[in-house]
Amino acid sequence: MQLHDDSRSNLIRHAVKHDMRIAISQFNAIVGNLSHNTQQMLEQTITAKAAGARVVLFPELSVCGYPPEDLLLRPSFYHDCDMALQQLADASQGIAMVIGHPVLENGKRFNAVTVLDGGNKIAHYRKLSLPNNEVFDEYRYFTPGGEPAVFELDGVKLGINICEDVWHPEAPRRAKAAGADILLVPNASPYHRGKEQERVHIAEERVAETGLAMVYANWVGGQDELVFDGGSFAMNANGRLAAHLPLFESALAYVDYADGQLSSDTLAAWPDEEAAVYAALVVGVRDYIQKNRFPGVLLGLSGGVDSALTLAIAVDALGADKVHSVMMPSRYTADISLTDSRDMVSRVHCKYSELDIWPMYEQFVGTLAPEFNGLPLDTTEENIQARVRGTLLMALSNKTGKLVLTTGNKSEMTTGYCTLYGDMAGGFAVLKDVSKMWVYRLCEYRNRVTIHGLTDPIPTRIITRPPSAELRPDQKDQDSLPPYDVLDAIMERYVEHNQSIADIIKSGYAEADVLRVVKLLKINEYKRRQAPVGVRITPRGFGKDWRYPITNGYFA
Numbered sequence: 001m002q003l004h005d006d007s008r009s010n011l012i013r014h015a016v017k018h019d020m021r022i023a024i025s026q027f028n029a030i031v032g033n034l035s036h037n038t039q040q041m042l043e044q045t046i047t048a049k050a051a052g053a054r055v056v057l058f059p060e061l062s063v064c065g066y067p068p069e070d071l072l073l074r075p076s077f078y079h080d081c082d083m084a085l086q087q088l089a090d091a092s093q094g095i096a097m098v099i100g101h102p103v104l105e106n107g108k109r110f111n112a113v114t115v116l117d118g119g120n121k122i123a124h125y126r127k128l129s130l131p132n133n134e135v136f137d138e139y140r141y142f143t144p145g146g147e148p149a150v151f152e153l154d155g156v157k158l159g160i161n162i163c164e165d166v167w168h169p170e171a172p173r174r175a176k177a178a179g180a181d182i183l184l185v186p187n188a189s190p191y192h193r194g195k196e197q198e199r200v201h202i203a204e205e206r207v208a209e210t211g212l213a214m215v216y217a218n219w220v221g222g223q224d225e226l227v228f229d230g231g232s233f234a235m236n237a238n239g240r241l242a243a244h245l246p247l248f249e250s251a252l253a254y255v256d257y258a259d260g261q262l263s264s265d266t267l268a269a270w271p272d273e274e275a276a277v278y279a280a281l282v283v284g285v286r287d288y289i290q291k292n293r294f295p296g297v298l299l300g301l302s303g304g305v306d307s308a309l310t311l312a313i314a315v316d317a318l319g320a321d322k323v324h325s326v327m328m329p330s331r332y333t334a335d336i337s338l339t340d341s342r343d344m345v346s347r348v349h350c351k352y353s354e355l356d357i358w359p360m361y362e363q364f365v366g367t368l369a370p371e372f373n374g375l376p377l378d379t380t381e382e383n384i385q386a387r388v389r390g391t392l393l394m395a396l397s398n399k400t401g402k403l404v405l406t407t408g409n410k411s412e413m414t415t416g417y418c419t420l421y422g423d424m425a426g427g428f429a430v431l432k433d434v435s436k437m438w439v440y441r442l443c444e445y446r447n448r449v450t451i452h453g454l455t456d457p458i459p460t461r462i463i464t465r466p467p468s469a470e471l472r473p474d475q476k477d478q479d480s481l482p483p484y485d486v487l488d489a490i491m492e493r494y495v496e497h498n499q500s501i502a503d504i505i506k507s508g509y510a511e512a513d514v515l516r517v518v519k520l521l522k523i524n525e526y527k528r529r530q531a532p533v534g535v536r537i538t539p540r541g542f543g544k545d546w547r548y549p550i551t552n553g554y555f556a
Contacts, residue, residue, distance in 0.1 A: 023048035028221030031065035066188035125149035222287030284535035296322035303337025386422025416524030432534025
């Protein structure tokens, strides 16, 4: 069957009532697991058809998941995606399916959508606007398409754009010119703080420009460092939301179109900022562990705020039975650190062990004594303590198969206030993109809410006592770093907003503090390259969207 193109763009509009139900599928894919993703779509299509839907809209690249990265460089990947698409086509009886998939044609690769109905391909669209910023790298893989695709069902003309297309005017304008009444937009839009509202504002702009109603389907779930928050929606031509699906939950919702208006019974509330960030971290941990089939997690519990928050997130994500916390005290560990760790474990009911590291530390130092003869004590001895702890956790991981969660935060990753092969040893960095001040905010948030019947999991003293690595007597973080509120503000301006040193100083921060933070950031790039992957919750984390050279002579 020939697909719709510009030759069919001059569609005649009639002021006639059209009744149509559109299903929005917000499901959790596994990148590369074509059978899993196909099965999810088949099940949701059956449910949507039973609910009276005439068309079901799935997210971007719904066959293979997003982002497939260098899987897109393998020719066999396209063949297998085509086979999955054919399986879906066979199920498209009485309901149209809007399916995202990659296309390889004449040596060019495209990010595409095909509309299936009655076993036929009735429309095909190739993404015009390819994002190449933040975590996106689509120009590495795809060629722009963009010829408008408008198809008709029951007298309604439905146009297609894909994700980034609606962040710019051109692709929606083409769909409008081709005769669309409604714009269907499959998406793979990952979360960062404030992103959910930003999408709606962009949709309002496109709707105002085109006069087209919009139905927007987004992924939900974790994929390595990315978390997709869902938040799919439908918007009428007047810019008002007709539907809003919940954040961080799989959902299948319905939007009815009649008399030129969309309506729905699904209008989920927006969570506050702390709730959204916490949910993103929980989903990121849950899906990384479950999709990679780890039996559970291990983490080092110190009595400090970072490990306490990490433990709370792990228990909320996986259940207490999948979490093993290990306290590894030394001579410098305060009694209250042990007391508070035991207190928290009694609240969350996870497995708990205490392993004294001091005998092993002394053995290391004794072995090295001839080499260190005449040299003063310094951070070397502190790092040995951290590396003993890392070795113990990795041994437990090897023996049990459980993944080690690291507990360091973004402020520490910025300044290098962490130890390679010590507290950085592990497989997933839960707080990698969470600043120290946000750690406190999230601890206080978690103690205000009940999740899975668990309330107030973090002892108050853990939150209120001054932070310390406890690697030497009376040590405090602020002995080595600027106050965290200052550090975090400088970090946000320099890392997330690309402000220069001069601009940050002009905004009111002390020159010494700015120079210190930026210098620490620069000289610790080699550490960040060796850090485990972790959940992204800001517009710029130390992952896909941070690509600075390690050998770097620029300082400004």
